[in-house]
């Protein structure tokens with residue numbers, strides 16, 4: 001694709017990411033740095049046509065930047081003490097396995113950790129503060145045990161279900177994650193295409209690297225998509241996004257309510273604190289805090305004043321789309337959501353990227369379902385209200401535990417991003433197939449022929465709030481937040 005030259009001089013002072021990062025690329029090809037973190041129509045929508053100077057004349061660009069965001073070197077030499085307490089030095093030569101060798105969602109994560117760009121891996125894998133919640137999200141699944149039933153004629157099992165009446169081949173959806181091109185040059189359309197192949201629902205992120213329309217256009221006829229929404233301080237913009245989504249056939253709107261400010265993700269911040277822009281900023285020459293990362297820069301439009309009283313207006317604007325609050329973290333707010341006419345909630349702490357010590361969504365399910373029932377919801381006579389959870393899911397057994405405890409379906413975010421970043425659309429498709437295979441086997445083994453048969457009595461939750469045991473996933477793949485001055489890779 002032909003690259004273009006733009007004059008952004010007048011925009012320097014307004015750039016949310018600061019002027020220095022633009023000046024660093026002045027006269028050079030900024031595509032690689034720019035693309036993952038800006039929507040494709042940002043220039044078209046915001047830069048006067050007189051500043052579009054025309055296509056790059058081949059051969060006139062200086063050699064590419066030496067500080068490149070990708071790809072990470074295969075040879076990594078830093079011995080790292082892992083969360084599990086073992087000293088694990090990454091191998092000198094890393095040979096990326098073929099897709100056939102990938103057996104579980106953990107495998108994608110292990111490959112991603114070794115092959116993704118440092119910037120991409122640090123952005124996706126990071127959690128807030130000490131990452132206690134990020135780990136707890138996953139650990140909580142290890143404290144719920146099955147009470148399997150036998151002799152139930154499980155020759156046929158059907159794990160398909162529906163979300164708000166829309167069919168899905170299994171009780172999961174691909175949840176919204178921002179900036180997909182940090183992982184793969186095609187970005188989130190990989191997720192759209194794989195979702196189509198497997199008849200699962202994709203939640204389109206507001207802050208994707210691909211445009212909303214690219215993701216809708218990539219869908220097959222009849223494919224169901226939801227939209228995750230950050231509410232803009234400028235409500236006319238938000239309403240425009242909502243009505244465009246409704247026109248394009250989006251079925252549900254998931255309003256993110258757990259991010260009035262972006263959490264501190266130190267792994268991510270450490271990557272951003274490299275390069276000249278940050279050095280200048282440290283010397284006080286840049287008034288924007290670039291050490292907070294690109295995510296902070298592009299999220300400055302999110303309205304921290306959003307409150308319960310705004311929901312009526314948003315629901316009206318949604319014109320028949322279902323409206324769900326994503327990021328509810330206690331039963332009181334679950335009840336308030338139902339009382340405010342919402343169609344559902346996602347119990348979520350944003351994958352442990354926001355408030356550290358927010359509880360695991362799985363652990364919240366019992367108190368949330370019981371409070372909703374006591375308040376007259378979740379009965380055959382009350383308006384339909386669906387509960388979703390996300391965070392820490394790696395196995396179909398994780399999903400089945402959440403279903404048994406009252407969830408309609410479970411959002412999967414990072415594992416899909418890791419599959420996409422390592423093997424593109426094919427990788428995501430394989431990840432979804434792995435989950436299907438796991439559902440098929442585990443439904444049989446717990447003695448449930450349909451999702452309706454996955455009931456509370458199939459799980460033992462006595463230990464749900466007890467101590468944190470060791471965790472194989474983090475022993476294998478967790479990358480510790482390193483102290484200042486130590487580079488991960």
Ligand code: 173
Nearest residue numbers: 178207295296298299353
């Ligand atoms: O978790 C995130 O990184 C996230 O939600 C986000 C928010 C704003 C901009 C980029 C990412």
